[in-house]
Amino acid sequence: MTNVIATFSAKLKKIDGDMKAKAAVAIKIGTKRKLTSGEIAMSQLVFKDSIDYSKVWIHLGGLIHTRTGNAMTPAGEIYLPKDDYLKITDFSIAKPNVRHWFIHEMTHVWQYQMGATNGWLGIKQLCNGGYTSEVNSVDSGQNELKAYDTDLMGRDLNKKFQDFNFEQQGRIIEFWFDAIYLQKISPSRAHHQKSLKLLGYVEKILRDFLLNPKDKSLLPKA
């Protein structure tokens, strides 16, 4: 009898230990993290020192953009879908499409830290159907959400960077980043080819931004 109890209590202890170990792992994963040094270095290629990188958190879940399954960066902090949060521990060594996606989200961090109210701009986009209506986008292909749509060689030819909405700004910076910095990683990618085709137009739009990313007059008005 004593033996049975001893075995039983040993089993209980083991279960307890396992649960504690699992809880410890959960705590270790956490629900937010800071940028890695690689992510900061990658962002500096675009935003230089216009962003205070120490203030940027990457969060698990939260305000996920359900329509696109994308990330959401409403107040200078990035919220990722759970799978992405757990899988991508360093965007600077991720696949090329994931890297330029990260730079897109960092554009929202830049907008926020420079003084744009992205939460409010996002709500305005929602009201305008920006996240719900799909269009055939010249630059991004079929079934693109209206908020992200650009036509840099046509309709948008004479626009300045500040004339684009906050999602389009993210897209334009993605094109530039892909064309310049992701040349060596599977260059046959459709997004990279598009970025190369648009590069001259994108550089013209980004001229002031690239010279001085701290220029607040470049923030989106819509």
Ligand SMILES: [Zn+2]
């Ligand atoms: Zn965005």
